[in-house]
Amino acid sequence: MSLSPENPGTAHTATPELNRRTVLKRASALGLLAVPAVGLLQACATGGGSTPQDQSTGGAKSADNPLGVDPSAALEVVIFSGGYGDTYATKYHVPLYEKAFPKAKVTESSTQDIQGTLQPRFTGGNPPDVVDNSGTKFMDFGALVGDDQLQDLTTLLDAPSVDDPNTKVRDTLVDGTVDVGTYNDKPYVLNYVFTVFGLWYNAKLFQSKGWTVPTTWADFTALMTKIKAAGITPYGYAGANAAYYQYYALLTSAAKIGGADILKNIDNLEDGAWTNDAVKQAAAAWAEVGKTFSDKSYLGLIHTQVQLKQDQDQLAVYPSGNWLENEMKDSTPASFNYAVMPIPSVTTSDKLDVSSLMAVAGEGFIVAAKGKNPKGGMEYLRRMLSKEGAKDFTTATGSLTSVNHASDGMQLSPGLSSSSDALSKAKTAFYFRFDQWYKDLDTECRAATNELFFQGGTADHFCQRMQAKADAIKKDSSITKFKR
Known part of the structure; x- marks a missing residue:
């Protein structure tokens, strides 16, 4: 952002x-x-x-x-x-x-x-x-x-x-x-x-394949498996310039697991905000998606290159905001209808309903x-x-x-x-602001997300890396601090 x-x-x-x-x-x-x-x-x-x-x-x-x-x-x-x-x-x-x-x-x-x-x-x-x-x-x-x-x-x-x-x-x-x-x-x-931010897909493709929109993580990974078997990359984003698309997805999952205050604490540079169990669980879930259901070559691609793959039904699910449809209007075929799904619940005890989203x-x-x-x-x-x-x-x-x-x-x-x-x-809409408040934290999160998703990173390392950067910003008296 x-x-x-x-x-x-x-x-x-x-x-x-x-x-x-x-x-x-x-x-x-x-x-x-x-x-x-x-x-x-x-x-x-x-x-x-x-x-x-x-x-x-x-x-x-x-x-x-x-x-x-x-x-x-x-x-x-x-x-x-x-x-x-x-x-x-x-x-x-x-x-x-x-x-x-x-x-x-x-x-x-x-x-x-x-x-x-x-x-x-x-x-x-x-x-x-x-x-x-x-x-x-x-x-x-x-x-x-x-x-x-x-x-x-x-x-x-x-x-x-x-x-x-x-x-x-x-x-x-x-x-x-x-x-x-x-x-x-x-x-x-x-x-x-x-x-409105979520996971975008081709509604016509889903209908033709009989694929249904998942609400649980088990359903989501089962769908990813079906898509992979159909010869289509199930999930991906552009690592070269759009890693924040994916960390939006990760933090949406964290907010659903632990409640919207997870994001508030991250914004406010609270001690341990990034190492909270909700963030770890979200990071672990998405790391597995990157390991099993994506394409490592996407790390070097820019957003429009990956989005074009989706328009051509080479990629099924893509994280983005609702600017996506307009951005790709010149290359979207008649066989493609953009649709968005809320990010599925990661656990059976998520604090926020599956319908909740970032808006x-x-x-x-x-x-x-x-x-x-x-x-x-x-x-x-x-x-x-x-x-x-x-x-x-x-x-x-x-x-x-x-x-x-x-x-x-x-x-x-x-x-x-x-x-x-x-x-x-x-039932709930939420957001975060650290990306506008602290540019260096946004930059770090992009790099950490790429490492987690494409380069075999772990949830623990992701959380520790982000917490270390947040702590450094918090201690730096030269940086103006903001709070909500």
């Missing part, structure tokens, strides 16, 4: 374990219960310097310009060019801003290497105004916050929404969206996309505090958060935003329909 100096503090975030009523409320708010139809998270950010002398001081506030943006000030936007591409920005969001401020020149660019492209600019005091800080090579959110590089988005969240001047922007968002982007009690990150607002957008036009950056986000902006994003990407009811009346593709169904049935 995703993703420092001293001054530890406490960030207030949403309760990690959400009851069924809240999950259903979210699903309904997102329009996830609509009738389906075919077609649907880093390195140190040190640097700084004073506020640029050429930074826009803004313009007159009005009903149409509540943030007081200078209508002629230029704006620069940089988008991560991953599963969502950047068409949603070039075709929809940039024009929305330009329509509101026709005298403003908006420059948009995209890259798959956010950190490599933009870290020198943040360090040098010349950052772009808006950044979709995502992908494998994202900038460290925690370090950016600790170095005062990010704009506090409170003004944006308290501003009137584009669609209803009597409703604040914050009140148009799905529950928990603001909290997930909050660091040390201040909102610095706008997580724009609502993601949270993601894809973090930031506004540079030391950019040339921070007010314009916040206004750009305000336009994105309009119903029009959110619907346009869903149209372009086949994915949902964190804007309430924005997808009402829209037709959903097979994959989005499946994820909506999974979310509506989930």
